[in-house]
Amino acid sequence: MAILKLAVMGHPVLKRRADEVDDPTAPEILRLIDDMIATLDDAGGVGLAAPQIYVPFRVVIFEVPAARLGIAESETLPRTVLINPVITPLSDQRELGWEGCLSVPGLRGAVPRFTEIGYRGLDASGRTIEREARGFHARVVQHECDHLDGMLYPMRMADLASLHFVSEMRHNPTWMPAPDEDLAWSQAADVA
Ligand code: NI
Numbered sequence: 001m002a003i004l005k006l007a008v009m010g011h012p013v014l015k016r017r018a019d020e021v022d023d024p025t026a027p028e029i030l031r032l033i034d035d036m037i038a039t040l041d042d043a044g045g046v047g048l049a050a051p052q053i054y055v056p057f058r059v060v061i062f063e064v065p066a067a068r069l070g071i072a073e074s075e076t077l078p079r080t081v082l083i084n085p086v087i088t089p090l091s092d093q094r095e096l097g098w099e100g101c102l103s104v105p106g107l108r109g110a111v112p113r114f115t116e117i118g119y120r121g122l123d124a125s126g127r128t129i130e131r132e133a134r135g136f137h138a139r140v141v142q143h144e145c146d147h148l149d150g151m152l153y154p155m156r157m158a159d160l161a162s163l164h165f166v167s168e169m170r171h172n173p174t175w176m177p178a179p180d181e182d183l184a185w186s187q188a189a190d191v192a
Contacts, residue, residue, distance in 0.1 A: 001034040001035060001037070001038045002035050002038060002039075003035075003038050003039050003042045004035055004038075004039045004053040004054075005053070005054075006039065006043060006052055006053065006102050006103060007051065007052050007053065007054050007103055008103050008104070008105060009101075009103055009104050009152055009154075011054075013051045013054050013055075013056055014051055014052070014103055014147070014150065014152060015150045016051075016056060016150050017148070017149055017150055018049075018050065018051050018056045018057055018058045018059075018147075018148040018149075019056055019057055019058065020057075020058055020084050021057050021058055021059060021083050021084055021122075023126075024083045024084075024122045024123070024124055024125070024126045025124070025125065025126050029057070029059065029083070029124070030124060032050060032053075032055055032057065032059060033059065033061065033081055033124055035053060036048050036050060036053060036059070036061050037061060037079070039052075039053055040061060043102050045102050046062055046063060046064065046065070046140055047060060047061060047062030047063070047140050047143065047144045048060070048061050048062075048102065048144070049144050049145075049147030049148060050148075051147050051148065052102060052103050052147060058083065058084045058085065058148045059081070059082070059083050060081075060082050060085060060141075060144035060145060060147070060148065061079060061080065061081050061082070061144075062079070062080055062082075062140045062141065062144050063077060063078065063079040063080065064077040064136060064137045064140060077137060080123075080129065081123055081124045082119070082121040082122075082123070082129060082141075082144075083121050083122040083123070083124070084121050084122055085119055085120070085121035085141070085144075085145050085148070086119065086120055086121065087117050087118070087119045087141065087142060087145055088117060088118045088119070089114040089116070089117050090114075090116040090117055090118055090132065091114070091115070091116050092114075093114070093115045093116065094112045094113060094114055094115060095112070095113065095115050095135075096110045096111065096112050097110065097111065097113065097136070097139055098110055098111075099111045099139070099143060099153045100166070101143070101152060101153055103147075103152060104152060104153065104154065106165050106166055106167070107154075107163060107164065107165055107166065108163075108164050108166055108169065109153060109154055109157050109160070109162050109163040109164070110157065110159070110162035111139075111143075111153045111156050111157055112156065112157075112158055113138065113139045113142045113143075113156075114138060114142065115134060115135065115138060116132070116133070116134050116138060117132070117133050117138045117141065117142065118130070118131070118132050118133075119131055119133060119141050119145075
């Protein structure tokens, strides 16, 4: 287990499509997951994708604090390891929420995401995980899985006017994105 350097925006490993994992139980994948957990714990954040530590495999980890779970989800979601994930939006509805990224340090932006998704993948034992997610939970999964396809959150932003350095957000206490009939507003500012 090692705390590793984080790849930041511009590095090729964050631009490519990551490779499928053939055997989730392979020793190198278990080591990768251990390194991802150690690195995320050290950096602080709610999620991490393998390319963020320069490993181009389709592996993400995330956790959703109890306070962030929607009312339909009554329990804290423990840290989840998801291998070869696949996301299916459950409706066309999207909402804006603040996002940050350990690979885009110091910045926050308002990003539209699907409000309800289904996702499936494998855990570190090779067992299938299949869940539905809403709100922040759905947002984190979409953010992490984007990393596996070379997408960083600024590439998803509809309006770059909301891209702020965290240090300057205090100057914009009432700042909100322009109203959009298709987009509700949610507050979410954790890095992932
Ligand atoms: Ni990220």
